Amino acid sequence: xxxxxxxxxxxxDGVFCIAVTLLSLEIGVEVKNVATxxxxxxxxxxxxxxxxxxxxxxxxxxxxxxxxxxLFKQLHKTxxxxxxxxxxxxxxxxxxxxxxxxxGLFLQTGALKTAVIFYTAYFVLISLAFRLLWxxxxxxxxxxxxxxxxxxxxxxxxxxxxxxxxxxxILATAFxxxxxxxxxxxxxxxxxxxxx
Amino acid sequence: xxxxxxxxxxxxDGVFCIAVTLLSLEIGVEVKNVATxxxxxxxxxxxxxxxxxxxxxxxxxxxxxxxxxxLFKQLHKTxxxxxxxxxxxxxxxxxxxxxxxxxGLFLQTGALKTAVIFYTAYFVLISLAFRLLWxxxxxxxxxxxxxxxxxxxxxxxxxxxxxxxxxxxILATAFxxxxxxxxxxxxxxxxxxxxx
Amino acid sequence: xxxxxxxxxxxxDGVFCIAVTLLSLEIGVEVKNVATxxxxxxxxxxxxxxxxxxxxxxxxxxxxxxxxxxLFKQLHKTxxxxxxxxxxxxxxxxxxxxxxxxxGLFLQTGALKTAVIFYTAYFVLISLAFRLLWxxxxxxxxxxxxxxxxxxxxxxxxxxxxxxxxxxxILATAFxxxxxxxxxxxxxxxxxxxxx
Amino acid sequence: xxxxxxxxxxxxDGVFCIAVTLLSLEIGVEVKNVATxxxxxxxxxxxxxxxxxxxxxxxxxxxxxxxxxxLFKQLHKTxxxxxxxxxxxxxxxxxxxxxxxxxGLFLQTGALKTAVIFYTAYFVLISLAFRLLWxxxxxxxxxxxxxxxxxxxxxxxxxxxxxxxxxxxILATAFxxxxxxxxxxxxxxxxxxxxx
Numbered sequence: 001x002x003x004x005x006x007x008x009x010x011x012x013d014g015v016f017c018i019a020v021t022l023l024s025l026e027i028g029v030e031v032k033n034v035a036t037x038x039x040x041x042x043x044x045x046x047x048x049x050x051x052x053x054x055x056x057x058x059x060x061x062x063x064x065x066x067x068x069x070x071l072f073k074q075l076h077k078t079x080x081x082x083x084x085x086x087x088x089x090x091x092x093x094x095x096x097x098x099x100x101x102x103x104g105l106f107l108q109t110g111a112l113k114t115a116v117i118f119y120t121a122y123f124v125l126i127s128l129a130f131r132l133l134w135x136x137x138x139x140x141x142x143x144x145x146x147x148x149x150x151x152x153x154x155x156x157x158x159x160x161x162x163x164x165x166x167x168x169x170i171l172a173t174a175f176x177x178x179x180x181x182x183x184x185x186x187x188x189x190x191x192x193x194x195x196x
Numbered sequence: 197x198x199x200x201x202x203x204x205x206x207x208x209d210g211v212f213c214i215a216v217t218l219l220s221l222e223i224g225v226e227v228k229n230v231a232t233x234x235x236x237x238x239x240x241x242x243x244x245x246x247x248x249x250x251x252x253x254x255x256x257x258x259x260x261x262x263x264x265x266x267l268f269k270q271l272h273k274t275x276x277x278x279x280x281x282x283x284x285x286x287x288x289x290x291x292x293x294x295x296x297x298x299x300g301l302f303l304q305t306g307a308l309k310t311a312v313i314f315y316t317a318y319f320v321l322i323s324l325a326f327r328l329l330w331x332x333x334x335x336x337x338x339x340x341x342x343x344x345x346x347x348x349x350x351x352x353x354x355x356x357x358x359x360x361x362x363x364x365x366i367l368a369t370a371f372x373x374x375x376x377x378x379x380x381x382x383x384x385x386x387x388x389x390x391x392x
Numbered sequence: 393x394x395x396x397x398x399x400x401x402x403x404x405d406g407v408f409c410i411a412v413t414l415l416s417l418e419i420g421v422e423v424k425n426v427a428t429x430x431x432x433x434x435x436x437x438x439x440x441x442x443x444x445x446x447x448x449x450x451x452x453x454x455x456x457x458x459x460x461x462x463l464f465k466q467l468h469k470t471x472x473x474x475x476x477x478x479x480x481x482x483x484x485x486x487x488x489x490x491x492x493x494x495x496g497l498f499l500q501t502g503a504l505k506t507a508v509i510f511y512t513a514y515f516v517l518i519s520l521a522f523r524l525l526w527x528x529x530x531x532x533x534x535x536x537x538x539x540x541x542x543x544x545x546x547x548x549x550x551x552x553x554x555x556x557x558x559x560x561x562i563l564a565t566a567f568x569x570x571x572x573x574x575x576x577x578x579x580x581x582x583x584x585x586x587x588x
Numbered sequence: 589x590x591x592x593x594x595x596x597x598x599x600x601d602g603v604f605c606i607a608v609t610l611l612s613l614e615i616g617v618e619v620k621n622v623a624t625x626x627x628x629x630x631x632x633x634x635x636x637x638x639x640x641x642x643x644x645x646x647x648x649x650x651x652x653x654x655x656x657x658x659l660f661k662q663l664h665k666t667x668x669x670x671x672x673x674x675x676x677x678x679x680x681x682x683x684x685x686x687x688x689x690x691x692g693l694f695l696q697t698g699a700l701k702t703a704v705i706f707y708t709a710y711f712v713l714i715s716l717a718f719r720l721l722w723x724x725x726x727x728x729x730x731x732x733x734x735x736x737x738x739x740x741x742x743x744x745x746x747x748x749x750x751x752x753x754x755x756x757x758i759l760a761t762a763f764x765x766x767x768x769x770x771x772x773x774x775x776x777x778x779x780x781x782x783x784x
Contacts, residue, residue, distance in 0.1 A: 007209075007265065013595075014213035017602035021682045022221065025610065028686060031693045040699035044690070044706060058679045066671070069595065083262070091254045094217045098224060102240070105227045111236035118240060203405075203461065210409035218417065279458070287450045290413045294420060298436070301423045307432035314436060399601075399657065406605035414613065475654070483646045486609045490616060494632070497619045503628035510632060 008086060009072050015090045016065040019097065023054050023061075026101045050104030053119075056185065057100040060123060063192050064093060064130075067163075071134060074156065076145045081136045089129035096122070116178035120171040120185070127164040134160050166191075204282060205268050211286045212261040215293065219250050219257075222297045246300030249315075252381065253296040256319060259388050260289060260326075263359075267330060270352065272341045277332045285325040288318070312374035316367040316381070323360040330356050362387075400478060401464050407482045408457040411489065415446050415453075418493045442496030445511075448577065449492040455584050456485060456518060459555075463526060466548065468537045473528045481521040484514070508570035512563040512577070519556040526552050558583075596674060597660050603678045604653040607685065611642050611649075614689045638692030641707075644773065645688040648711060651780050652681060652718075655751075659722060662744065664733045669724045677717040680710070704766035708759040708773070715752040722748050754779075 027050050029043045068089075075082070099122040106115035137143055138153060166188050174181035223246050225239045264285075271278070295318040302311035333339055334349060362384050370377035419442050421435045460481075467474070491514040498507035529535055530545060558580050566573035615638050617631045656677075663670070687710040694703035725731055726741055754776050762769035 011209060011213055011261070013599060014210065014602065015217055017599055018214060018217040018606060019220070020678075021603055021606040021610065022217065024607070024683045024685055025221065025613070026224075027683065028614075028689050029693070031697075034694070034697070034699055036698045037700075037702040040690075040694060040702040040706075044702070054683065055679065058682070059675070062675050062678075065599070087255070087258050090216075090258075091251065094254070095220045095223065095250065097220050101224050102236075105225070106230070106236060109227075109230070110232045111230055112233075114233040114236040114240070118236075207405060207409055207457070210406065211413055214410060214413040215416070218413065221417070222420075283451070283454050286412075286454075287447065290450070291416045291419065291446065293416050297420050298432075301421070302426070302432055305423075305426070306428045307426055308429075310429040310432040310436070314432075403601060403605055403653070406602065407609055410606060410609040411612070414609065417613065418616075479647070479650050482608075482650075483643065486646070487612045487615065487642065489612055493616050494628075497617070498622070498628060501619075501622070502624045503622055504625075506625040506628040506632070510628075 005072065005075055005078055008078060008083070009069075012068060012072075012086065012090055013065070015094050016061060016068065019094050020058055020061045020065075022097050023057055023100055026050060026097065026104065027054060049107035050101070053100050053104035053107065056103070056182070057096055059189055060185075061093065061096055063189065064126060067130060071130070071137070071156065074144055074148055074152070075137055077143055079136075079140075079143065081139070082133065082143070085129065085133040085136045089126070089133055092122070092126050092129055113174070113178050116174045116181055117171065120167065120174045120181055123185075124164070124167045124171050127160075127167045131160045131164050201268065201271055201274055204274060204279070205265075208264060208268075208282065208286055209261070211290050212257060212264065215290050216254055216257045216261075218293050219253055219296055222246060222293065222300065223250060245303035246297070249296050249300035249303065252299070252378070253292055255385055256381075257289065257292055259385065260322060263326060267326070267333070267352065270340055270344055270348070271333055273339055275332075275336075275339065277335070278329065278339070281325065281329040281332045285322070285329055288322050288325055292318070309370070309374050312370045312377055313367065316363065316370045316377055319381075320360070320363045320367050323356075323363045327356045327360050397464065397467055397470055400470060400475070401461075404460060404464075404478065404482055405457070407486050408453060408460065411486050412450055412453045412457075414489050415449055415492055418442060418489065418496065419446060441499035442493070445492050445496035445499065448495070448574070449488055451581055452515060452577075453485065453488055455581065456522075459522060463522070463529070463548065466536055466540055466544070467529055469535055471528075471532075471535065473531070474525065474535070477521065477525040477528045481518070481525055484518050484521055488514070505566070505570050508566045508573055509563065512559065512566045512573055515577075516556070516559045516563050519552075519559045523552045523556050593660065593663055593666055596666060596671070597657075600656060600660075600674065600678055601653070603682050604649060604656065607682050608646055608649045608653075610685050611645055611688055614638060614685065614692065615642060637695035638689070641688050641692035641695065644691070644770070645684055647777055648773075649681065649684055651777065652714060655718060659718070659725070659744065662732055662736055662740070663725055665731055667724075667728075667731065669727070670721065670731070673717065673721040673724045677714070677721055680714050680717055684710070701762070701766050704762045704769055705759065708755065708762045708769055711773075712752070712755045712759050715748075715755045719748045719752050 027047060029040065029047065034040050034043050078086075099119045103115050103119040106112055109115075134156060138157070144153070170181050170184045170188070173184055223243060225236065225243065230236050230239050274282075295315045299311050299315040302308055305311075330352060334353070340349070366377050366380045366384070369380055419439060421432065421439065426432050426435050470478075491511045495507050495511040498504055501507075526548060530549070536545070562573050562576045562580070565576055615635060617628065617635065622628050622631050666674075687707045691703050691707040694700055697703075722744060726745070732741070758769050758772045758776070761772055
């Protein structure tokens, strides 16, 4: 059964990897209205919102990938419930380019707040999918690797809960001030990178 | 020869994985005519048909991937006929974004029925390719793994036939009522996820 | 050094796999001018040239992938010359969507002949890259696996030469009659699938 | 911990592989204004700047991939700092299609100089990320494989520095004459391919 887990991990890795690389497809300068070197410079500089959205999403998906690994490292075998919740998670990850380009396109417009709420709500959904996947994994003790201790299980549960709560707080903040929400999202990385 | 099977499986996995992730490329909100937060909210909500099509296709491809695995797990070695039928299957899987975006674009238009017929007919083709692949695998007993029993072979044959018949019924229903066809497609997942 | 060969093979597999799946991105029906079921039916049917181009390219890339494997199976280690020629081959394979969409877009236009010449010339280039790669591999005997016989080396050389000659004949035919060239391309598959 | 390194390498390989293949998506001929064989021929020939940009980027990413491998071959285990710098490197690699299409689109326009400066500056950034990654790897001796000698470490450090300096010189040249910068970039490959 270990082999089956490996297969799902490889497939999941592929989805994370492609999702993260596809993000770049949205970024480009259009040739019309650009005639001189100065025009192109301005056109490139005006792309900063989509580049910022790209960087934020790249880091978020990369952190989600790391989280996915540390979760699956604790799994010994899978069942249909895990397959399904993992499928939902992958479906959300594969669609990250959608909220990312929405954020990038509307960061400098009057629709900024809706864009940030949509973006942050999307990552609350991803946190929920992670939490559900871990719930599916811990429901039956024989799905986990034998060497795992209750303390380790509780630590992961705690981390998943903290991730979900943090993302929810960021979403709530987005309703008040979108820029603070993006700043909090940035601050959360520092936390994760420090503790991962 | 086992190594050769592994290679084909890895390559097939790649095609499934990329096809599923490429689905997301079609989904995006255009910047024109969106000036306020409310505009963007409405624009996002109006994207539900393509999102629904995305979810349906994601699950379908994921189930096809699971089916592909359980089929190849029973294979010991390959020949040209298997290579060819597997190639046809991959060709169809890689093109799933085409019927998916057709379904998404025309779900709310007067062309709904044609879109659903095209979409469901496409998955009948995929079922046929699976059935053909399994036919190619079972034509000669030495292609299968040694430990396999006749009962197991018959079970897979029966499952492939059921899949083909179900998809054909869904296609027939699409000619009468497209929405019932989509609902049946959804109900079929529950069956597969429960029995897979 | 065997490990290094494996790495290049995996990377090459990835490029083949992505190139083949990206082909599908070009195929889609536009929503404008389609109001009824009949409109969509006609729009879908009018997509046959790009679908034909897709099928032709899918098979060509798949056959190239099989050829790449049987070539690398005979390699024991690599050097810079092999890395370079393999890089050129991958560069050409990754760009197959370009001639494919050119063929699909202009199959029914007055520019048919140029499109077919471009497409067939492109596969002459790929054959040349294969031939060059095999030349790089056979220049020094210690790059090949030890168990290989001179007869096997000569057989592969002969096959590479036949492929190159066939593709050149198809290109030459395209200058006279593009449709015969496409038919010959189809006939060549039957040969390869039969002998591969 | 070796297993963890393998995972990151596989994921990084995937990003390199997809980035290199996605480059091709930008290249295509539009159907409008093309009615005859001669029109298509001219349209295809007029695509040389984007094809040139494609070739330059393909080789650059391929060389970066080879560099990434030889760097990771010397790593025994990873830490958060390495994960982070590798993440920055992958983020830059995944976005290579952006400077590539900018270069291709503006190579024949009045904005040539800005396009080449942007392109060459981008590869200075990639060199910097490589240098940072190697700095992260060599900061603590226990991250490297045991069999490595100080001479080997110094050689890699020297190579990374040379790469960074060369790319900086090319960037500086781009401010004076963009074509000489592109020619130097080409000359640098010959160096790398000869010494890699």
